[in-house]
Amino acid sequence: MRGPWRNPSCRLLWMPISERLSRLGSGVFARNDQRKSAYMARAATEGLPPLLDLSLGSTDLQPPAAAIQAIADQLGAPASAAYCLHGATFPFRQAVAAWALRRFGVAVDPETEVLLLVGSQEGTAHLPLAVLNPGDRALLLDPYYPSHMGGLHLASAEPVLLPLDPMAGWRPDFEALSTEQWDALKLMVLGFPHNPTATTGEQAWVDAAAERAVRHGLVFAHDNPYVDLALDGEAPALLRSPHWRACGIEFFSLSKSWCLGGYRLAFAIGAEWLITALRQLKGVVDFNQSLALQAGAIAALEQAPDWPHQLQAVYRERRDRMAAALEAVGWPVRRPSMALYLWLALPPQAHGRGWGSEAFAAALLEATGVALTPGHGFGPGGEGWLRLALVHPVEELEAGAARIGVWLASL
Numbered sequence: 585m586r587g588p589w590r591n592p593s594c595r596l597l598w599m600p601i602s603e604r605l606s607r608l609g610s611g612v613f614a615r616n617d618q619r620k621s622a623y624m625a626r627a628a629t630e631g632l633p634p635l636l637d638l639s640l641g642s643t644d645l646q647p648p649a650a651a652i653q654a655i656a657d658q659l660g661a662p663a664s665a666a667y668c669l670h671g672a673t674f675p676f677r678q679a680v681a682a683w684a685l686r687r688f689g690v691a692v693d694p695e696t697e698v699l700l701l702v703g704s705q706e707g708t709a710h711l712p713l714a715v716l717n718p719g720d721r722a723l724l725l726d727p728y729y730p731s732h733m734g735g736l737h738l739a740s741a742e743p744v745l746l747p748l749d750p751m752a753g754w755r756p757d758f759e760a761l762s763t764e765q766w767d768a769l770k771l772m773v774l775g776f777p778h779n780p781t782a783t784t785g786e787q788a789w790v791d792a793a794a795e796r797a798v799r800h801g802l803v804f805a806h807d808n809p810y811v812d813l814a815l816d817g818e819a820p821a822l823l824r825s826p827h828w829r830a831c832g833i834e835f836f837s838l839s840k841s842w843c844l845g846g847y848r849l850a851f852a853i854g855a856e857w858l859i860t861a862l863r864q865l866k867g868v869v870d871f872n873q874s875l876a877l878q879a880g881a882i883a884a885l886e887q888a889p890d891w892p893h894q895l896q897a898v899y900r901e902r903r904d905r906m907a908a909a910l911e912a913v914g915w916p917v918r919r920p921s922m923a924l925y926l927w928l929a930l931p932p933q934a935h936g937r938g939w940g941s942e943a944f945a946a947a948l949l950e951a952t953g954v955a956l957t958p959g960h961g962f963g964p965g966g967e968g969w970l971r972l973a974l975v976h977p978v979e980e981l982e983a984g985a986a987r988i989g990v991w992l993a994s995l
Contacts, residue, residue, distance in 0.1 A: 607737040611730060612942075612961020613640070619946055620955050632953055636984045638972045639955040641779070641924050645895060647843045648888035651880040655847075658876035668872040670863060673700045679882040680836075680851050686889065687811075688823045696856040697829075699863055700872050704809045704835040704850040705731040707862065708773065710869065711833065712739035714861040715771060715803050722771035725756060726965035727780055729807065732773045733963065744769065747965050754783040758796055766800040775807035776820050780962045780971040781927045782920030787820040794827040802831070803858065809837035809850070812892030813923035815900050823853060833858040840924065841892035842884040848873065849881045899923035902974040906981045913989025926972040928956075933995040941970055952987040 616639050624635050658664050663672075677694035684692050692698060701707040709731045716722060718740035724732050726745040736743050744765070748754040756774070774793055776785025790806060797804035806822035813819075822834040833854025839845035852862060872878075884891065906926060907917040915931045934944040941958035949955050957973075959966030974981065 604737050604740055611734075612957060613730070615942075615961075616945070616955060616957060619949050623949055623953055623955075627953065633987065634953060636954045636976065636980060636987075638975065638981075638984065639957045641840065641973045641975065642845050643840070643843050643924070643975045644977065645843045645898065647847075647880075648884055648891045650887040651842065651844065651884040654883035655876050655880035658879040661875070664874045664876040666875075668875055668878075670700075670867070670872065672875065673872050673878065676700055676878040676882055677851075679885045680853065683885045683889070684823060684853060688821060690823045692823075692853055693856070697853055697859055699852045699854075699859050699866075700878070701835070701850040701852055702870060702873065703839065703848040704807060704837040704852075705729075706848075706870075707835045707850065707852050708732055708805065708807050709735040709738065710865055711803075711805055711858075711862055712736050712741055712771060714865040715858070716741045717770075720770040721768050722773065723761075723769050723802075724773050724963075725775070725778070727959065727962035727969075728773070729775060729779050730961060732775075732807070741771070745963065745965070748778075748781065750781075754778060754781045754785075756789055756793070758792055766796060766802075769800065769802045771803045771805065772797055773805045773807065777808075777810040777814055777922040779810065780925060780957070780959065780966060780969075782922040782925040784814040784817050784921040785820050787818075787824060790820040790822055791825050794822060794825040794832060797831040798827050804832040806832065806834045808834050809840050810922055810924070811836065812841040813896065813899065814921065815896060815903065815923050816921040819922075829855050831855065833862070838881055838884055841895070842888065843891075843895070844880070844884065847877050847880065849877060896923060899974055902978055902981060905978050906972070906974060906985060909982045909985035910988070913985060914992060915988070924974055926974065927959075928970045928972055930968050930970065931992060933992050937995065941967055945970060948988065948991065951991045952984075954984045954987055 620635060626632055677698040680698045681692050681694040684690050712735040716739045719742060721742045721744050722736050723744045723746055726747045733743060746756055748756060776789060778785055794804055808821060811819045811821055822828045822832045833852055835852050837850040903919060907919050910917050917926060920927060930941060930944055941960045945956050945958040957971040959969030
């Protein structure tokens with residue numbers, strides 16, 4: 585495919601654009617970013633309420649002081665300004681192995697079963713390039729996180745969607761696929777606790793998926809950045825399954841549990857052959873984060889192991905009070921079992937105007953300055969829903985609900 589590219593200093597030129605880039609599209613977060621920028625420009629000149637951005641899971645809560653101090657202490661070291669290859673990440677990988685033993689009671693080899701990532705999103709997007717050939721089929725949940733689908737497009741793979749039914753508590757129905765369909769798959773990507781539905785999920789679901797992966801000879805990738813942020817019950821993990829070394833790789837992140845999102849610190853734990861494959865791919869795509877940032881991650885894992893538990897109380901209060909505030913203005917809310925998000929069905933006013941999730945989110949932002957993420961950006965199964973991130977203090981969330989209520993009443 586070819587698309588136009590215009591240089592102001594010359595005539596219209598035609599530049600090649602890849603088909604895989606065309607399939608990627610602009611992405612829901614990019615479209616939302618454009619709308620937020622437009623609103624802020626209007627607010628500055630028209631005296632509108634300030635933007636209340638509830639569209640990204642980028643928390644206002646701060647990382648543990650030990651992590652920030654460790655980064656600061658290492659910034660002046662000459663090695664922190666140098667390129668960091670895989671070998672230099674060994675202290676970080678050792679800290680991850682110790683964390684896995686404490687957290688799950690699982691002994692992992694830091695040399696062969698752990699890999700530093702530039703955010704878990706980077707790992708999930710790159711994995712298909714390492715394990716799939718063009719045309720290979722891969723199973724995704726629907727709704728899905730955008731990087732899961734994006735990684736398949738980059739690998740020219742064929743997605744197979746497994747719809748999650750809200751009436752079944754978003755439980756994946758693995759029986760919905762025939763034996764022939766399972767045999768045709770090369771990769772399965774799940775993630776519980778689940779983004780965007782904010783469903784914690786059950787260990788039995790992950791165990792059943794791992795058993796399927798072994799039975800049908802496919803890779804099982806489990807995206808688990810919210811493992812420490814279950815508000816009700818214990819979060820599942822692939823590492824708890826006896827099959828993880830045979831078929832699996834699991835992605836973890838310090839972005840949510842230790843509030844280090846902007847530092848892009850994450851890791852994968854998995855079967856040696858999968859870690860080796862992803863490491864080989866990363867070797868030609870990027871280097872690793874500065875040793876100073878890795879020092880911060882090590883400090884978070886070793887010196888602040890209870891930090892995620894402290895966050896749970898904050899998010900529980902935000903969940904309950906924001907849900908009550910929205911219900912008070914006529915927007916029914918299902919209280920989620922996972923921290924950080926509310927997954928909201930479109931209110932009746934949206935259906936009355938024929939709005940889908942993206943049109944409603946755009947109109948809401950323009951009218952109130954409150955930004956939510958349209959569920960359509962998470963796949964066909966997300967249409968009819970919106971994701972609200974609980975990333976501001978309770979008072980600001982409730983004030984945002986009041987803005988929304990006035991607007992809904994006007995419709």
